[in-house]
Amino acid sequence: MLSSGLDVLATASHYWPLDAVDGPRSLRDQIGNRTGHVNGSSINIVEGVVNKGIYLSGDRGATFLHFGNYRNSCISDPTLCGPQGVTFSFFWKNQEVESRFAVLSGGKIISNGFSVYANPVGGYVEFYTRGNSRRWKVHITPPGPFWTHILFTWTLKDGLKVYINGTFNISDEVGGVSQVYGDTYTDLVIGTGNRESYEHYVTGAFDEFVIWERALSPKEIWLYYKAAIGEKVNFSPTTESPTYIQTTTSTDSVQAVTASSLPVNLSEDVGGAEAGTSIPMIAFLHSLPLSLLNKTISQDTAHNLTQSFLRSVNEVMSSSNWREGEEWTPVVSGLIDTVDKVMVHMVSSLQSNPSTPITIGGKSYVADYSLMKIPQNHNLPSYRFPTQGKNYISVPGEAFTMQTQTTIVGLFYHNMHNYYKQISPLRTRINEAVDFKDCKIQVASYLISLKVEPLPALSVNLSAEPLIRIVLTHQLSKEQHVQALNQSNKVFLYCAFLDYSSKEGVWSNEGCMRAGGNLSYSICVCNHLTNFAILMQVVPMELTKSxxxxxxxxxxxxxxxxxxxxxxxxxxxxxxxxxxxxxxxxxxxxxxxxxxxxxxxxxxxxxxxxxxxxxxxxxxxxxxx
CATH class of the missing domain: 1.20.58 (Methane Monooxygenase Hydroxylase; Chain G, domain 1)
Incomplete structure (x- = not known):
């Protein structure tokens, strides 16, 4: 049985570290002896995950990586893999807002092989077999400017499975019929489309490209990922599944999620990028909810862990490369979702008391927080977070069933709203805003979050009770005040929330209604819980023809x-x-x-x-x- 990530790597069929270029443009295969080469004149070796990586500048020199032709092999024709399947793995750091292509072999949907690509709509992984006219396809979120591990396996029995940063992400086990045919291109390339005339060059960095001519197990995938990022892991003797991983440390195992173990910053000297850029490495934070320990912790431990975690989040956000722009909003939304998940896991692991509620509260630069664990059948007249101040969210007592143990997590973010300055209405689920698609939307209040498990029993109808009540004061800049007070403009204020149903936070106002307020504050009622904020859209008034x-x-x-x-x-x-x-x-x-x-x-x-x-x-x- 394989005991470490290095053992998993040793069973690979091909391994290109991508940490150096031998000779003029050669890329060494340390296992399979299939030498690749760099096509193009712009070659940049940068800091990678293991050692070094290679940076491709898609708009300068048309550079891409070519690993040879794999005609009549498992790599270009999955039907030749047999029942054991195939696995592809690489680290990818995207440098483009609208990515084009990443990795392709076997060319297009119209042939045998696989492809990984991305466009402004999203990312995709596809496998296709010409013999039985089938295609397996899943959607993935392209990585941002931080190293992200992409691994996918395929077998004829289990179909396509994709793992992001060592954890399962999405799958297509059945596939679908594809009746389109054409010529096959069996070259293996990174950074461009696989055609006879290469095009659509990528701007991004790649590291540790590995191929196994078999499908790795979830345990092997996790072992390899942790070894690649330099962490040793031990599995609990009671399980073979890496659902909860214990990071080896010299102190209490709970310290695995303290600030000292979070690699939140890594300076990169990326060729073709701005000199001195500090790129936040937040991939670990995104995978942290799945890495937390499944054990009961005391109040003091939970408080210390929460403070350490929020301190680490602040270090990520304090990176000089974080900007307030539309291209960064998916990263910020993902980070908010990560913080929420970590805090929910924290309160669920909190040691309970059968007769008295357990409460933890505090402040940090990132957010004020409150964690509460309430025993079964406890009488809770109502709940408000924060307990003081003009900004709060409240749940009426009749919404709590209290038939089981209840956990509550409240977060009041201090600065997250600053990263949502120019939101395109077309990238929201607010129908009223889409009517004025040329007028950008801005978050006009703090973000506030409340999570309750089990979910409270709320009215579906927004005109009936019980409902969630949210009061938020507006945080308008001088320019926003001037725009709002201009009589020639019409101001729309939306009670909105981040909807993660599509795995990426999208602003929506479904199930929420603005019930009162003025230009200084808003009162909202909603029939669900999540992250809330007030969105403002200023629309210039236009006279009708008459x-x-x-x-x-x-x-x-x-x-x-x-x-x-x-x-x-x-x-x-x-x-x-x-x-x-x-x-x-x-x-x-x-x-x-x-x-x-x-x-x-x-x-x-x-x-x-x-x-x-x-x-x-x-x-x-x-x-x-």
């Missing part, structure tokens, strides 16, 4: 009457100019004033005939002034 016609008509008629009256006034002054009694300074002042107003009105009417911004329009504007 209103525009009415205003134009009033302007033309008014100016015409004014011009007519001014003309009569000047004619009157001219006719009476022979009368000596009105030949004085006051006469000349009124006559000149009437003439100036007349010219101005005429220029105003003429200016309506020119498009704004043209040279003629500017000349008339200067003349008018």
């Amino acid at each position: 209103h525009q016609v009415a205003l134009s008509t009033i302007t033309y008629v008014g100016c015409s009457i004014s011009i007519f009256c001014l003309a009569i006034t000047l004619v009157t002054f001219a006719v009476l100019s022979s009368v000596s009694t009105i030949r004085n300074q006051r006469y000349h002042i009124h006559a000149n004033l009437s003439f100036a107003i007349l010219v101005a009105q005429i220029l105003l009417l003429i200016s309506f005939r020119f498009e704004p911004g043209t040279v003629s329009h500017y000349i008339l504007a200067l003349a008018y002034v």
Whole structure:
């Protein structure tokens, strides 16, 4: 039986460390003796996961990695793998917001083989067998600018399974019929599409490319992943499944999740990237909920672990490379989901008391938090988090069944809202916002989260009770205040939450309604629990065609009457100019004033005939002034 990740690696069919380029452009296969090469002129060796990795600049030099032709082999034709299947593994760090291709062998859907690729919609892993016209396909989330381990196995019996950072992610066990055929391309490449004329080059970094001509077990996958990132693991003697892993330390095993063990920052000198960039390595945080210990912990231990974990999250967010932009919102949403899961696991592991609720609360730079474990049949009139302040979320007592032990986790995030400045309405599930797709959405309040297990019994109808009540004060910048107060703008305020049903946090307002408030605060009612915030969308008001016609008509008629009256006034002054009694300074002042107003009105009417911004329009504007 394999006892370590190195033993698992030793059984591989091919292993390219990608930590060095031998000779001009060669990539050494340490196990299978199939030398690859770098195609292109831009070769950059960077800090990798194990030692070094290779950085591909897709827009400079059209660089990609070529590992040879695998015609009539298990790698390019899965039907030749036999019942044992095949496994592919690599570390990938994406440098593009809209990724293109990552790894392909066997070319396209129309041939035998596999492909891993990504586009603005998402990432995909596909296996296809031409002989029986079948295709297996799953969706994955492309990694961000941090090392992520991608491993997938395929067998004819169990289909396609994908593991991210050592843990199972998604599968397609049955597959589907694909009747499209074409030429096959059996080259094995990384960083481009597999065609006779290569294209769609990737900008990203890769490390530790390994192929096993068999499907690894979940235990082997976890062992290899932990060995690759430099961690030793011991399995509990009571289980063969790595559901809960104990990291080997010299102190109490609970210390496995303290700040000292979280590799949250790693400076990278990435070729082609900005010099001195510090890239946050948060892959460990994302996998942490599955790595936590399945054991009972005391209040003091839980408090210390919570503080250490939130301190580590703060270190990740304090990295100089974190920016407030739309491309970073999926990373922030994923981090929020990770924090929620860790805290839920923490409270579930908390040592309980059969008669008295156990409560842990505290503050950190990332968030204020409260963990509560309530015994069965305990009378809870209501629950509010935080207990003080203008921002809170409350659950009425009748929503708690209390037929079993109840756990509650509350989190009040201090700075997460700053990372949601420019949200595209098309990337939300807010129908009202999509109607104004060109107007960006901003989070206008703090984020607040509440998790209750078992779920409270809430009304489906938002006009009935019991419902969750959320009160949040708006955190508007000076610019946002000016936009909101501008009478020519219409302000929409949405009670929204992060919906993780698609595995990526998307803002939605389903099951929530704004029940009150003004420009300073909002009161929301919802029939479910998760992360909540107030979203603001400022829409410039546009006059309808009928209103525009009415205003134009009033302007033309008014100016015409004014011009007519001014003309009569000047004619009157001219006719009476022979009368000596009105030949004085006051006469000349009124006559000149009437003439100036007349010219101005005429220029105003003429200016309506020119498009704004043209040279003629500017000349008339200067003349008018």
